[in-house]
Amino acid sequence: MFSLHGYGPSIFEGTILTLEVSLASLFIAMLLGMGGALAKVSHSIVLRGLATLYTTVIRGIPDLVLMLLVFFGGQVLVNQLAPMLGYDEYIDINPFIAGVLTIGFIFGAYMTETFRGAILAVNKGQLEAGYAYGMSRVMVFRRILFPQMVRHALPGFGNNWMVLVKTTALVSIIGLDDMVRKASMAAGATRMPFTFYVVVAINFLLITTVSIYLLKYLENRYSLGVRRN
Amino acid sequence: MDFSIITSNIDVYLEGMKNTLILVSISLVIGLLLAVPLAVLRVVGNSFVQIPIRIFVYFFRGTPLLVQMFLVYYGLGQFDFIRESFVWPLFKEAYFCALLTFSLNTCAYTVEILRGSMVATPHGEVEAATAAGMSKFLMLRRIILPSAFRRALPAYSNEIIFMLHGSALASVITIVDITGAARIINSRYYSPYEAFITAALFYMAITFTLVFLIRQLEKKWHAHLQPENQSVVKIEAPHENITG
Numbered sequence: 278m279f280s281l282h283g284y285g286p287s288i289f290e291g292t293i294l295t296l297e298v299s300l301a302s303l304f305i306a307m308l309l310g311m312g313g314a315l316a317k318v319s320h321s322i323v324l325r326g327l328a329t330l331y332t333t334v335i336r337g338i339p340d341l342v343l344m345l346l347v348f349f350g351g352q353v354l355v356n357q358l359a360p361m362l363g364y365d366e367y368i369d370i371n372p373f374i375a376g377v378l379t380i381g382f383i384f385g386a387y388m389t390e391t392f393r394g395a396i397l398a399v400n401k402g403q404l405e406a407g408y409a410y411g412m413s414r415v416m417v418f419r420r421i422l423f424p425q426m427v428r429h430a431l432p433g434f435g436n437n438w439m440v441l442v443k444t445t446a447l448v449s450i451i452g453l454d455d456m457v458r459k460a461s462m463a464a465g466a467t468r469m470p471f472t473f474y475v476v477v478a479i480n481f482l483l484i485t486t487v488s489i490y491l492l493k494y495l496e497n498r499y500s501l502g503v504r505r506n
Numbered sequence: 507m508d509f510s511i512i513t514s515n516i517d518v519y520l521e522g523m524k525n526t527l528i529l530v531s532i533s534l535v536i537g538l539l540l541a542v543p544l545a546v547l548r549v550v551g552n553s554f555v556q557i558p559i560r561i562f563v564y565f566f567r568g569t570p571l572l573v574q575m576f577l578v579y580y581g582l583g584q585f586d587f588i589r590e591s592f593v594w595p596l597f598k599e600a601y602f603c604a605l606l607t608f609s610l611n612t613c614a615y616t617v618e619i620l621r622g623s624m625v626a627t628p629h630g631e632v633e634a635a636t637a638a639g640m641s642k643f644l645m646l647r648r649i650i651l652p653s654a655f656r657r658a659l660p661a662y663s664n665e666i667i668f669m670l671h672g673s674a675l676a677s678v679i680t681i682v683d684i685t686g687a688a689r690i691i692n693s694r695y696y697s698p699y700e701a702f703i704t705a706a707l708f709y710m711a712i713t714f715t716l717v718f719l720i721r722q723l724e725k726k727w728h729a730h731l732q733p734e735n736q737s738v739v740k741i742e743a744p745h746e747n748i749t750g
Contacts, residue, residue, distance in 0.1 A: 337710035339671035341678075342685055342702055349698030446570035450678055457573060464580065471581035478569040478577065485568045 291456030305381025310388020335386035376448035391433035522687030537612035545620035566614030
């Protein structure tokens, strides 16, 4: 049952693509999450409202629906805009970009909540002390807030990361050759769907298990200055 | 955007909503019914019982729901002994496969949620129950489980929403749920905005109704935790750690 009939390298390529999609989405999610969290703790009602709208809407919609909306909707949008800019040919939207943007956008909302909690967990007096020393807002963020919020953010961040990796399986539905789609193709050719999907499942388990150990290491590193029992 | 396409095809969406609600509610009920005994065994059982449950939970929480669904729907057909057995007519049905996968998936997450809340039972309560001469089973029924359920509610409400969102995957294996309805409308009229935004609105309506209902339940179950002179406790927004 566990001969892959020469499809091993193809699945491996798919695994690499899955990791690429995951990391690229994570990058976008972290940017959006940081922006969203800072907006949520800011003094501006408009920023807070926007950030709250963002996180609430994302919680209400399944990731697959959002991805299909971005993929098919983006296609229509691009082809409506392109003639105005002078292109006449039909443009296919890149599923990698659609997938990464959607996943990044969704997990940006979860990261917003994680980072917001972490910001609030940092002792306010320390920030005030920073301002009292004449530090600028940017410097207070870089020297005081950020180094301390990492510790509080890591558990939630790790949780989001592992859900994110599993969500990348959805990009196979919009036609990106990640490991799930590679497995589907191999399954179709060899008539061994179970074998190939089990291989993919094991790959996901490997990624999450390695992530757990890495995150534990990071958590220990960032809590060096904290006494625990 | 032209939403007249939607109003003239609203019956497709309503059919989809019916299927989504059936899939989600049946999976949640089966998942919860299986999860309670499994969580108890996971906590009190010896390692022969614990290890298979751990593997079950590890597998279903560590792999994507989509892959699990493909394993059941496409994968099992690979084996002749299943194709020739009496269960094959069931496994040929997309609906049955989706229900089975969703139930097992939510069961695994729920086992973990319940385990966490059972382990968090204060020692004093267990000691008091022992001192009062309760048997293990009675203690479980009267002391540990009721308070564990209460503690599990916030995380479990996340799991309910997670299952609702996960159920959109059923559309991938030909089931016409809300997402399936949107895909039909999109391919029929080539109108992705109308089709998927309508689906999104349906899901949001269901999500926020569920969140509202769970809040009512939390108010009732957590009534003893409410501070005096304050009728409504601000409960933390659900869905923060969606793996629970």
